[in-house]
Amino acid sequence: MNQRTSSVKEQRLLQKAAKYMPGGSNGNMIHMDVVIERGEGSHVWDVSGNEYVDYALGSGPMFIGHAHPDVVKEVQERMTKSSTFFALVEPAIELAEEICSAMPCAENIRYASGGSEATLFAMRAARAYRGRDKIMKFEGGYHGMSDYALMSLAPSNPADFPDPVPDSAGIPKSIRDEMLIAPFNDLETTTALIDQYHDELGGVIVEAFQRVISPKPGFLKGLRDITSHYGIPLIFDEIVTGFRLSYGGAQSYYGVTPDLCSLGKIVGGGFALSAVAGKEEFMKVFDSANSSETGPMPQVGTLNGNPIATVAGLSTLRVLRETAGIYENTFAKGRRLQQGIREVLDKAEIPAQVIGHDALFDVYFTGDEIYDYRGTLKADKSKTIMLNSLLLERGIFKGETKFYVSTAHSDADIDFTLDAFNSAVGEL
Ligand SMILES: Cc1ncc(COP(=O)(O)O)c(C=O)c1O
Known part of the structure; x- marks a missing residue:
């Protein structure tokens, strides 16, 4: 699995962002030092040329994929x-x-x-x-x-x-x-x-x-x-x-x-x-x-x-x-991804909850079931931040708090993501 590299151009842009924008960010994705260039379908590319499977979907709007x-x-x-x-x-x-x-x-x-x-x-x-x-x-x-x-x-x-x-x-x-x-x-x-x-x-x-x-x-x-x-x-x-x-x-x-x-x-x-x-x-x-x-x-x-x-x-x-079966197919992929993630975490014996809906979900590092906000407070947030960063290194782009699944994600994307997840959890 190729690890991401950050180009001179990206480093320069991040320095400029740090100079002109408070905290070097526009308020979104504040833990992420990456500058995105373009997207197509379920993938996005940063200015350094690294390609990612995208589960941020622009924080949700790009449900039918980028540049449809x-x-x-x-x-x-x-x-x-x-x-x-x-x-x-x-x-x-x-x-x-x-x-x-x-x-x-x-x-x-x-x-x-x-x-x-x-x-x-x-x-x-x-x-x-x-x-x-x-x-x-x-x-x-x-x-x-x-x-x-x-x-x-x-x-x-x-x-x-x-x-x-x-x-x-x-x-x-x-x-x-x-x-x-x-x-x-x-x-x-x-x-x-x-x-x-x-x-x-x-x-x-x-x-x-x-x-x-x-x-x-x-x-x-x-x-x-x-x-x-x-x-x-x-x-x-x-x-x-x-x-x-x-x-x-x-x-x-x-x-x-x-x-x-x-x-x-x-x-x-x-x-x-x-x-x-x-x-x-x-x-x-x-x-x-x-x-x-x-x-x-x-x-x-x-x-x-x-x-x-x-x-x-x-x-x-x-x-x-107008696309027949579009919701069912998307949800089936989301379910497979969640199931795969659960299996990786279980195998690694890491206490975690994978919760949500087939089209959007996340991982919380706690052994207790979650029904409300106070339940989420029991989870280890630092692990989530670390996991997101390990996933980014492995070609998975996601927001701080959610996996958003799009109609554009393919079975190959899900396989790739599960491999990346497995590798990231190995290092967590
Ligand atoms: C449930 C909910 N309400 C409101 C908002 C605010 O929307 P916007 O970021 O477009 O202002 C969001 C954004 O993520 C949201 O998830």
């Missing part, structure tokens, strides 16, 4: 008509219709440019609809980088529920008072908190599949029931899961329909696009003609629903919709 010929062709054609107008364009309207036919909760949609924005607007829409301020989120749940979302995402010392722990410097103290934190997969505690705070709650936001932790049977249904009981809007953050767990996202996959959801990543085909989608009753707050108590809620963005991103999204969704 259909997406490239349609985007190139569309580019000749200019790239943005700050006005309605045909592909944005067509994509809105497609999203509404795919996602059970979606009767209306609004675009934004990134996932953080979409979740921010979804939370605001819920508050506007209900006329209350507090939002409940789950410990360990990620909803982007807004002041509201960065509460108890990854606390090293979690507080008692429902007190939030801010994850970032610079967040006003007052925001803490507006967020309530609940334990994922613990319906009893969550229900008790909602019973207690229902009159102050504007909404509840959840990743139905939290990071790589599956919901326990009944958890989402219970959450749906208690929020419906009090008339509290329920938001599924489907930035990761939308069009991935199934074409209809986590809400179709688990059979629980929220009131609102946020979408991003796959829906933009690798371009800057996100969306809030939901039932008309809740989405009405966005309508500028809504002069009721709950509206209007202005939502303006320079690149919202721009033609390039919406064409890329439409093209990506068409591939997913």
Whole structure:
């Protein structure tokens, strides 16, 4: 197995990044000294010419592989008509219709440019609809980088529920008072908190599949029931899961329909696009003609629903919709990869959990099963960082926290990855 080499060009670029960018990074993949040049299908290449099997998928958007010929062709054609107008364009309207036919909760949609924005607007829409301020989120749940979302995402010392722990410097103290934190997969505690705070709650936001932790049977249904009981809007953050767990996202996959959801990543085909989608009753707050108590809620963005991103999204969704067996085949490869990884770890007698879904999963170095964020805290994080770096040396490119499987991964990719994993674990 060839080990990666770093060229003079790459070293120079990394030095420049260190000089001009805080911490030498753009905030993503902060433990990785690599500069990527290009991608095709399931592979990426760095500027030194090293080739990798890619399980980062650009942090998820490139579900049908890099530079998919259909997406490239349609985007190139569309580019000749200019790239943005700050006005309605045909592909944005067509994509809105497609999203509404795919996602059970979606009767209306609004675009934004990134996932953080979409979740921010979804939370605001819920508050506007209900006329209350507090939002409940789950410990360990990620909803982007807004002041509201960065509460108890990854606390090293979690507080008692429902007190939030801010994850970032610079967040006003007052925001803490507006967020309530609940334990994922613990319906009893969550229900008790909602019973207690229902009159102050504007909404509840959840990743139905939290990071790589599956919901326990009944958890989402219970959450749906208690929020419906009090008339509290329920938001599924489907930035990761939308069009991935199934074409209809986590809400179709688990059979629980929220009131609102946020979408991003796959829906933009690798371009800057996100969306809030939901039932008309809740989405009405966005309508500028809504002069009721709950509206209007202005939502303006320079690149919202721009033609390039919406064409890329439409093209990506068409591939997913029209390719027979595309989900089953992808999931089967993901399953084989997970199974192989489990076997390598078992053989090496390393206590670890391989958890997630066939299309996205990760390895946690702990002997205990994981059901929530606190379970992940028991895992040895330094081993994960080391493993990722050993894998990179062996031609496997993955994010810090996930293996994302794409429709482009081949059986040969999976074999190669398992060999690399075996070798990396040997050195771990
Ligand atoms: C569940 C979830 N919500 C929101 C976001 C934020 O999306 P973005 O990085 O596009 O702002 C992410 C990003 O990974 C995510 O995984």
